[in-house]
Structures are given as C-alpha cells and as structure tokens.
Amino acid sequence: MGDRQGMVDALERFAALEFRHDQSERALMLYGASRALREQLGVEAMPSERRRVQEDLASLWDALGADGAAAVFSKGRAMTLERAFLFATEAVL
Numbered sequence: 001m002g003d004r005q006g007m008v009d010a011l012e013r014f015a016a017l018e019f020r021h022d023q024s025e026r027a028l029m030l031y032g033a034s035r036a037l038r039e040q041l042g043v044e045a046m047p048s049e050r051r052r053v054q055e056d057l058a059s060l061w062d063a064l065g066a067d068g069a070a071a072v073f074s075k076g077r078a079m080t081l082e083r084a085f086l087f088a089t090e091a092v093l
Helices: 002-020 024-039 046-063 068-076 082-090
Strands: none
Touching: 002 024, 002 046, 002 082, 024 046, 024 068, 024 082, 046 068
C-alpha cells in the first residue's frame, strides 16, 4: 500500500501544479482521481495537505461553476490509479 499511497500523494502534487498553471480542468480531474483513490485505499492526506487541497477545490469549483466542476471531478473519480498517473504525466513527457 505504501507505493500506492505515494502515487496518490504524487497525483495531488500534479493536480496542484496544474492548478497553479491555470489548467483548471486537468487539476480538478486529478483531484477527483486522488480523492477516489484515497477512499479506496483508506488513506488520508496530512492535515496541511488536506487544507491546501480543499482551498484549491473551492477555487476550482468557483472557476468552473458547480455543474461543470462536478462533471470534471466525476471523470477524475472514475480513473484507475494507472490511468490517472498517465494522465498526470502526459503533459510532462
């Protein structure tokens, strides 16, 4: 589980990078994937990370509107860990 938890942490870092580079939909999709994977694995982020993620999510929800944000977040939640990681790294490669 340790490796998977590390990969979920990495997904959240990729999401934060996308958010800071004004890639709102990509960020929200990655946050959706990381949230679903955290629930599946039963692991939580550190409190400081949870706060940052919540702040990012609030900003993204405002930027995309409730309906648009919910749709994008849901797409991310449906991703497997492997698919989410490929999605996160495709812009880097």
